[in-house]
Amino acid sequence: ENTSGDSEKVTYKVGTEPTFPPFDTTDEEQNIVGLDMDLIKAIGEDQGFEVTFENLTFDGLVPALKAGNIDIIAAGMNKDDPERQKQVDFSDAYYESKLMVAVTEDNNTIKSVDDLTPDMKVAAQTGTTGATKTQELADEGKIAEAVILDGLDTAMMQLLNGDVQAVINDKPVTEAYMKKQPDKIKMVGEPLNAENYGFAVQKGNTELLEKINAGLANIKEDGTFDKLVDEWFNK
Ligand code: ARG
Structure with missing residues (x-):
């Protein structure tokens, strides 16, 4: 989290692992892009925060969040996992997967x-x-x-x-x-499980979690969510 700089808006560091298209991937210039990135950006626009992206290994995301090196995990992460729920707090689900x-x-x-x-x-x-x-x-x-x-x-x-x-x-x-x-x-064959993706924040960071949930509800309501899903699944 960082409030310095030109912008008065708070900037959150968002961690991901970008070999997970269309959710988390990279463009020709190796910028981190994807549905997760566009969703969290849109949530930030709605809630008045900005984001920067950090490239980590998937198993490094929870430790980085716990250490405070990142503020949010946006990585197609299954929120139904009890072991993860002990370590981080998850937003409302935004995607059903298997x-x-x-x-x-x-x-x-x-x-x-x-x-x-x-x-x-x-x-x-x-x-x-x-x-x-x-x-x-x-x-x-x-x-x-x-x-x-x-x-x-x-x-x-x-x-x-x-x-x-x-x-x-x-x-x-x-x-x-x-x-x-x-x-x-x-x-x-048949799916081996059913899971729900959620964004993660540090345990107890209810202020940020509430912003993410409110923003998510708003972008679902105004059609931004469906538009972004459509865009990324039809590339
Ligand atoms: N959904 C799976 C999980 O939660 C895989 C997520 C992998 N994400 C990534 N950005 N590489 O474990």
């Missing part, structure tokens, strides 16, 4: 999570719900190894290279990767 198993388009043997076998490697992003699920499969001996990576771009690359046989990740994000490289990746 985990899916992704394989290469030409894979004819893996049709669901049950077709994974003890000789297979499965990738997921560090600190995510997908990583927890993947680690569970490894612990149960259902797969050879959970390959836990910092970036989802790397996970998708390893899938295409054949280094791993599957990736467990959020459905709308895997769909964004599928769009970038058509006819290479597909999703199989």
Whole structure:
């Protein structure tokens, strides 16, 4: 938080991990952009605050928030996770999501999570719900190894290279990767969970949390929210 400078508005530092399109990604100049960024900017415009963005690993976001290095997490973060709820406070939900198993388009043997076998490697992003699920499969001996990576771009690359046989990740994000490289990746089987994304603030920071919730309600009400979702899902 910073009130100095030309602007009289308070500026909050927003942390994210930007290999998570269309929510958190980067443009050609490596600026952090995405639906999460546009949503929190619009919420700030409504509530009279400004934002800057910080690029962190996903598992570094909660520690950075707790340490006060950032003020808000905007990272497609599942708010229904009790372990996270002990550490941070979440805003109202802004997006419903689910985990899916992704394989290469030409894979004819893996049709669901049950077709994974003890000789297979499965990738997921560090600190995510997908990583927890993947680690569970490894612990149960259902797969050879959970390959836990910092970036989802790397996970998708390893899938295409054949280094791993599957990736467990959020459905709308895997769909964004599928769009970038058509006819290479597909999703199989039933969703492995249901989750709700929320913005996170430090535990007890009710002042900021109330601003975020009020702003979120207002941008839903005035159509900004739907417009931004449409824009980012139709790129
Ligand atoms: N929704 C998942 C979770 O909460 C993954 C979020 C990953 N976000 C990101 N910006 N990389 O664990």
